[in-house]
Amino acid sequence: MVAKIGELVLPRMSPNFLELRKAVRPYLHDHVHIGLSGGPDSLALVAATLAEGVQVSAMCIDHNLQAGSRAVAENAAALARHMGAHAQVHSIQVSPGEGMEAAAREARYASFSQLTDEIWVGHTMDDQAETYLLGGLRGNPAGMKDAFRRPELSVIRPLLGVRRAHTHGACAELGLTPWQDPQNFDDAFRRVSIRNKVIPLLAEVHGGDPVPGLALAARRAVEDAEVVEGDVEKRRHEWQDGFPIALAAEPTGLRKRMLADFLRGHGIAVSSRKIDAVDRLLSDWHGQGGVAVGKSDAGRLEVVRQSGKLKITD
Template identity: 45%
Template sequence: MSGAAGATPRNTHPRTEHGGEPVRRLPETEAVLKVRHAVRGWLAEYAPQERSVAVALSGGADSLALMAAAVVEADQVDALVVDHRLQTGSDAVAAAAASAALKLGCRSARVLTVDVGSDGGPEAAARQARYGALDAARDGLPVLLGHTLDDQAETVLLGLARGSGGRSIQGMAAFTAPWGRPLLGVRRATTRQLCADLGLTPHEDPHNSAPEFTRVRLRTEVLPLLEEVLGGGVAPALARTAEQLRDDGVVLDTLAAELLRTAGADSGTADAIGPVADGATLSIETLATAPAALRRRAMRAWLLAGGAKALTDRHLRAVDELVTSWRGQGGVAVGGGVPGHRLVVAREHGRLTLRLR
């Protein structure tokens, strides 16, 4: 990110609120400067030309702090407030968040009302509904999310518990279009302090303290215990680990893509990556001679591109055995495909095939 951490952020060109009153200058407190610096650095790296963004605003401290910084660092900011309708009074909370966004200087503030289903449990269903609504309403703009360094540390621990390899503990990326996360280097305490410095009253979501949610217990029990046992610095260390693994992942993904191109060409498949036609193949010989970690990464990309869903380590290892431990076993069914058919990986005449059955 550009600029020195303690540097005074620029004040953007004069703007007015919807009522015509000038947008107020933010006090140059330590918390304000940290959050503004993070947002300014993100914009410089990921949106240097078109500096208009949408911000997903929940009304909590993290998203309020992000909003406050964005309105003075970006050229135009639209607030998108999702009302999940899971709690009594959620409409009032959403309306208050939208009002706060306009007072801070947003160009617009929209409340998006969603219906939350049940697939994958309450947390997953709410997340799916939220992201769907944000994507539909963003009007081509990147959407900034208020995830902090503490959220990143929790995500890494959850991934570690799943035990599904380095990809699961890479955490969240600063930008995966259209989702931007400028605050991954900012502590949750800093966003709360910014709200206090600006006289903002964040909404306290009761779900954020409900012990039935795994992430809440990580936040309130596991991470504090790790900090105590290991002498502090655990959350930043986990976040650094995620960043290093993401850097490694970029290299491995590039090598895996090259392996797929070679394996596809060797088997006569014109395009080994992309929507897979029934019967697409990869060369067993080419895959078998590649390092195991690279081979499995390449096959994972191939399967996902072919329509596989919810791939697990068990799936990948079973497919890998078709390449390296062939004993005449049958095909491996992976989730996905089309209704009424299974997506099956099999070994046929020296090739790995992906077919609907």
């Protein structure tokens, strides 16, 4: 049993930390890059991975969105080095305002991809449950995958099967003081409000902890989506030269995913409203005109029904 990681002496009894060590083992290889905010989830992930004898490079991002953010990132890097990891701080720029969380995530991943082709992040089962509820409010209940590929970066989430209580507990067992993001206490953020208000209310209504059931539903949503996405990928050749009207006979869920793939293949951003409108050219055809789906240098892009297929014209 490892007694130390870097300068940090490991306690003999650490049940929360042990849960994290078991969680990371299926994903281990010689050198792991971890996105480290300094919060309890990512800090505990760095510690658990190091305790398994793996070389760790911690990547600490300064988003420049809060006063003192550079100091937070530098402190996270110092904690990682104290535990024996390599650590770097990278500064990025994110415009504040609506959609800031998504913009920060994209900028963060872009920064990661400049230095590695695989990054580990510290999302837990609690994050999975919150993501499922947030998706449901948008009409798209979905979950996070253990691993997924972006264009230039693989993202690994080794802790999706463990609770946030384990990461907080592990930091306490190790004597680590994680950074507490003040945004995590601001109910103006929808995810925070779900965490602090909705999930406790669900626990009261349910008569027990709602997180495991929500996380299981999220995982099943991911698994179901993977089956459909696999079918779409195998059949992509069918709509390379226009979307055949005959595909109107396909099940609704599959057909709409096919249509989304068809549009994306032409560089068109998709939305539920746009897909529904295009789908009516297949499933509710009564001679209506084309559906506007975007713009090009030549003008408005439309999907029209033409010669037995849906075509994109401008």
